[in-house]
Amino acid sequence: MRVFRRVILPVAWLAVFAVIAVTLVKIAFVDGLKPDDAVAGPSAQVAIPVVQAARATVTNSVEIKATVQSDAPVGVRSAAAGVVSHIFLEAGAKVALGERLYQVRTELPPEPIEETEQSTTTAGEPGASPPRQVARVPLYTYTDVLAPVSGTLETMTVLLKQQVGVGEVTGTVNPGTFTVSGSVNAAQQYRLLAKPGSALVSVVGGPAPFTCPTVILKNNASSDTPATGGGGGLASAGGGSVGRSVPYAQAGGPAGGGSAPEQDNTPTGTLSCAIPSGVEVFAGLGATMTVTAGESANVVTVPLTAVQGSVKDGIVWLAPAGSVPAAGGDGGPAGPGAAGSAAGPPAEAPANAAPPEQRKVQLGLNDGTVVEIVSGLAEGESVLEFVPGAPAQEQPGAQFGPGPMGG
Structure with missing residues (x-):
């Protein structure tokens, strides 16, 4: 036992250390001096x-x-100037294109006054009498204002005996289209x-x-x-x-x-x-x-x-x-x-x-x-395929970057 501890065991340790030392020398001075193998790097060729x-x-x-x-409502415009004499339909009624809505009465201009009887005596002479005249009867025309489109009479702003002018907007018709x-x-x-x-x-x-x-x-x-x-x-x-x-x-x-x-x-x-x-x-x-x-x-x-x-x-x-x-x-x-x-x-x-x-x-x-x-x-x-100078087109497919988390 004494021989093993004093002779055999120290010799074994020296052999182990010697092997380690030789290995380190080989790695440092023999393998380290060999040229490295060429590693292929990434490469690309630009193509048009x-x-x-x-x-x-x-x-x-x-x-x-x-x-x-929704189509906008269409305005109802008076076709004549005068006084509203009759209203045919009220707001909310269904109307057809060209249907009468209200009527406008327009007074005509007065006609020239005609003499009906005159003395034979010359005017200015003694005994002359002034001519007698016939009273003028007023004349009127009546104009119907019609629906511009078919639909619903949405608003009607005129009243009886109201004075209206030509082209005045007096209501709206909702076409419902x-x-x-x-x-x-x-x-x-x-x-x-x-x-x-x-x-x-x-x-x-x-x-x-x-x-x-x-x-x-x-x-x-x-x-x-x-x-x-x-x-x-x-x-x-x-x-x-x-x-x-x-x-x-x-x-x-x-x-x-x-x-x-x-x-x-x-x-x-x-x-x-x-x-x-x-x-x-x-x-x-x-x-x-x-x-x-x-x-x-x-x-x-x-x-x-x-x-x-x-x-x-x-x-x-x-x-x-x-x-x-x-x-x-x-x-x-x-x-x-x-x-x-x-x-x-x-x-x-x-x-x-x-x-x-x-x-x-x-x-x-x-x-x-x-x-x-x-x-x-x-x-x-x-x-x-692409105009020179055009911006790059984003291609569909996998995108680089962190992917979704989870399994």
Whole structure:
């Protein structure tokens, strides 16, 4: 036991410490001098999205959020000046268009006085007598004041023997009708230049969708030029259907000093339509008006994001030479009738390629996603999917950041 404690145990501890020391020396002076393996870091290649012009069917349908409103009462105006001689109806009565409400008596101007008998003696001579005259009988005309519209006689402010003047408002008739009306912005007004004649109205919590036959489009009060749809809307030169492009910045991007304004949703006009009689609605109900202003079948189209311009005229940027299809698709055009898609999966152009070439095109209808190319671009030609300098589009999908808590 004494030998184990004095000889064997110390030798064992020395062996352990020696192994530890050798290991530390190897790690510090042998393995530490070897070159580290290269670690692959994150990398990315900037590519320019490219899309091909393809044939599709473009349906120019505009959806507008609207509200059901009661039509304002119509004033009853006196058609003549005079005294009220008779009242046919009182306030609260149901009236029809053209029905008599009250009557106005107007006295005619006096006629010249006629001599009935005169002496044969010359006036001024002795014995001459003054002529005798016939008393004038007053003459009157009677004018009926009629209801301007059908409805309920809401107010009647005239009394018997009251003096009224021409054009004086003497009451109101509530037509009991409704109008659905909603605001439109400048982009929607451009899309409605083709003068829609009717709208499909869907009332929240109301009856089944129904057709509103007469659509009226007019500018806000700040504009002096009204515009109507169906009954005579904003006229486009040439009478053809026209489209619009998304109002992006000028070509050249931020480096060129231009900024990219966002699309303005400020209301610039009002679209309204009289609700047909027999449709049960109430004032204040929400509604959606769907207005279709033209359809173009099997036409050359590109995404709206690829076009810069205004009504009829636009500019696209041709893809540089050497563009390659993006991963996951061949970049080929979509088949005819592919509504809502101008082309297949976008292609990508090298970031170091030559600057894209501008080309003017003629625009037709658009559905808010794609726009018809009337001329200037052939089917299959590749253009930049986004206007140079346009703001980045937020892509749907997973977002970076802390996720929801809990399991």
